[in-house]
Amino acid sequence: MTTTFKDLRSRFGFHTTPFTREIAVKDRFPLGQFDEVVEALLHTLEARMSCALIAPAGTGKTSVLRTVISKLPEARYRTHYVKVTGLSKRDMCREIAQAIGLPPAGSYPSLIRKLQDRFHETSDSTGLRPVLILDEAQDLRPDTLAMLKILTNFDMDSKLVLSILLAGQPKLRDLLRRDDLEDVARRLAHYATLRTLTRDEVHAYLDHRCTVAGAASVPFDSGAIDALFEIGRGNLRATDQLARKSLEVAHQHDRDACSAAEVAQARKLLWP
Structure with a gap:
């Protein structure tokens, strides 16, 4: 049969x-650990800081990200989602540029400047807070991950403009523990985790x-x-x-x- x-x-x-994976955010399973993680991430982003969500595959990371995005009011935030791979710094900048509506062309230094200018413009001209979500961040190359400290440095590190949410599997935690990525790790104001x-x-x-x-x-x-x-x-x-x-x-x-x-x-x- x-x-x-x-x-x-x-x-x-x-x-x-x-x-199936086709489930609305409103129908998400109500579980204390999920709600706590969502609230902690939202609190960090609302403070214009950056954070990380580290979770084993299949434990609800995507569900948490979808919930966080749904709870960031479009009238206050401009949220961009990028699913990363093992890209070079320039190629990663191109992916981010495409996600925020910029032409993905130019050298690495020029792309960094263009990205910073766009995020600065979004914050100053429209009053919207830019949030960049980098999913599967455990696959970032160390030198590409290190680039984030430059991307979030505005006015000689005196102004909070861009918030970054790194999301990935436990390998991301190991990556952030590297000595050469200490500066990036310290820029993350909160680390959230999920369990089975x-x-x-x-x-x-x-x-x-x-x-x-x-x-x-x-x-x-x-x-x-x-x-x-x-x-x-x-x-x-x-x-x-x-x-x-x-x-x-x-x-x-x-x-x-x-x-x-x-x-x-x-x-x-x-x-x-």
């Missing part, structure tokens, strides 16, 4: 396909995601919930993938709820 998401939704009482979910939090997360998708009950028995925690280890991304695949397996077997057996089979199908 061929599984269709429409049939799957009908069987389990979902209005939308559950456990506990067993009880995974249970609550499954209930929340099923409710948001329209189900009146959670189609996982207690054994399935335990298996989702043990296999997924509280990682949000892994839990989403396992839960969605487990529902597909249960549907294919004409079952109205998932047991540990479906979760185990889903694990084999996802990660052979």
Whole structure:
């Protein structure tokens, strides 16, 4: 039997396909650690300072960034998002220039000047506070990361103009601990971290995601919930993938709820 998401939704009482990345900020799982991290990052940015979000893959970093962006009023902030790779200083400047609407051409020194001028203009002429979010920052080259101390230096370091939010995996912390990046690390006024979910939090997360998708009950028995925690280890991304695949397996077997057996089979199908 061929599984269709429409049939799957009908069987389990979902209005939308559950456990996908397509979830609105307002429907984000309400968890204390997320809320604390969001508030701390917002507080730092509101003070015109820079900060870092360091989190293992799949623990909700992107969700936190989306929430932070949604809570920065467009009437007060001009937010720019750049997903970085191992680029040279000049190429990184070109990526940032493109993100803020500048022609991405010129030498490294001229690009730095153009970027600073634009951020200064945004702050002085429009009254908007520029915020630059650099995602996957663990992939920044050390010399490129060091460039940020120049990019945030205005009027001989006497004026706070640009706030930078570095977001990345734990490798970013190791990078910032390098002696040659001490100046950059000291420019960050706050470091936020995320952890994996506990067993009880995974249970609550499954209930929340099923409710948001329209189900009146959670189609996982207690054994399935335990298996989702043990296999997924509280990682949000892994839990989403396992839960969605487990529902597909249960549907294919004409079952109205998932047991540990479906979760185990889903694990084999996802990660052979």
